[in-house]
Amino acid sequence: STLLSNLFAKRTSYEHKMEPTKRGIRDSMETLEIEGVPFKVRLIDTPGYGDYPNLNKHFNSITRYLDNEMVEMYKREKSPNVLSAFSWVVEGIDVLLYFISPHRLKQVDIDLLKKLSGRVTIIPILAKADTMTPKECQDFKRTVMDAIDRESIKIFHEPFAVISSENSRDNSTSRSSGRTYPWGTAESENEEFSDLPALRRCLVYDGLTGLHSEKVKIYEEYRNKQLTGLRPLRRILRLGVRTAIQVGLVALIFPYLKEAYVEWRDNEEEERNTKQNDRYRRTRWNS
DSSP, rough: OHHHHHHHTSSSOOHHHHHEOTTTTTTEEEEEEETTEEEEEEEETTTTTSSSSSSHHHHHHHHHHHHHHHHHHHHHHSSSSSSHHHHHHGGOOOEEEEOOOOOOHHHHHHHHHHHTTTBEEEEEEOOOOSSOHHHHHHHHHHHHHHHHHHHTOSSSSOOOOOOOOSEEEEEESSSEEEEEETTTETTOOOTOOOOOHHHHHHHHTTTHHHHHHHHHHHHHHHHHHHHHHHHHHHHHHHHHHHHHHHHHHHHHHHHHHHHHHHHHHHHOOOOOHHHHHHHHHHHHHHH
């Protein structure tokens, strides 16, 4: 919620409006504003991530949530309702901001990112960038990128190292947020310390079209898998229908075949008896 407040220069009611769902994931609709233009966003959070003893269970709840989003998009696209059929384009999750603690990339982060890869557009976020020196920050970015490349994890953008704070301060030109230390203030809007402005540009300006295209690409891959999975089933159904038709035809004409066979057998037997009688009469006549 703090990051969102800093991103959109507006204190959100995110935490208070969050409602738990069956999957242990919370979501909320929020009205935000960029340069005087209001818009609504759907915010989804996974509170307490990493605190569960059974992390696989928590992983599965997140991946199921994402999979269900794809299912809903697929249903809308297949809907006979024209409006619903086109509404899938604006449905789904556009981007997942994955927060990574500073200084150390945990194996649990890699494991979950691997599960998320291909299911949603991912942007890694390095939290609390002000706790690292500029060199430490760059080194940590390289560490994260090396792990992402090694594990073939798909991401939309390289990690953003951000500062977000509830504390705000006024200067001569604007109002900004940041953390105050004895040696000075690390401002979240100052790109010497924080990638927050770059992240904002990526989400709502420069990268907006790219994020949408990536979401559509991920959905199309999901749809192709669904259709590919249906092809063997369709072949089985076609074979079953063809077999059923053949069996039905056999059952339909069997009485007629039986009747024809009986008639043919009787005719053959009658003809054979006639030949035997003729042979017998000729034998007696000759004698």
